Amino acid sequence: MIGICLEVIVISIGLGYKYHIYRQERDNYNELLIKEFQKNDKLKDQLNEKLSEKVEHYKISEVEALYQKQINELKLTSLLSQMNPHFIFNALNSIKLYIINNESKLAARYLNKFSKLIRRILEASTTKEVSLQEELETMDLYMTIENIRFSNEIDFQIKVDESVSLETIKVPPLLLQPFLENSIWHGLSSKKTNKKITLSIAENNKKHLSIIIADNGIGRKASAKIKAEKSINRKSIGINLTKERLTNFVKNLKKNYSITYEDLLDDNKTAIGTKVILKIPLF
Known part of the structure; x- marks a missing residue:
């Protein structure tokens, strides 16, 4: 357990410093980040145009290298920025309570899962895609850590249709x-009780992957009202990215x-939750 603690502390100190910087100008920075993605798309289109026009004085290899460099620099930043900047600190504080209360087994369990989650986040910055199996495992880790702050009151379930190939998608x-x-x-x-996600x-005619996230929360209208009353002006940076x-x-x-x-x-006609339906074309 001591080894796990030291590993998590070292990783968290480094990531904590990054998150401290992100938090200062989060909205402005992430808006710029989104614009940079758009610029990279335009750059690639310009590259294709120049190739078709056969303009000899352009060094295509240099343009391609610049494009790839910019994409690589954005990967880690975008993945870390899409998450709530307080997530890591709040998770560690929650785990620390188990240690203070001498619940060593629970502390070790959650420290292990937290360490795995952080590794997954860092590994994600070096790859364009992962298997659906890996994604679901990472989301299970994420929900486990988030659930600590809700005293494990959230009933989180993953349901996969038998026809879906988790390893190949x-x-x-x-x-x-x-x-x-x-x-x-x-x-x-x-919501006070009975919290479910x-x-x-499932596959839709083997042409699209259908992912549905349903919760039994207060609904979008009530949530927007609370947001307005609290004068919250936080944009959905994670969704945009x-x-x-x-x-x-x-x-x-x-x-x-x-x-x-x-x-x-x-x-x-009373709100009893929200459902998000994400459809992704299959290769």
């Missing part, structure tokens, strides 16, 4: 994290992705 890493975070903080955080995976990454991910495919939000209502 590829998705961008950390794709689902912003949607789960929204379900927690906009749907369930203001269900992540369902995810859209940019999905756009790049499916760029060479004939079909695009889609994200749909649905309000879940009872017979009296």
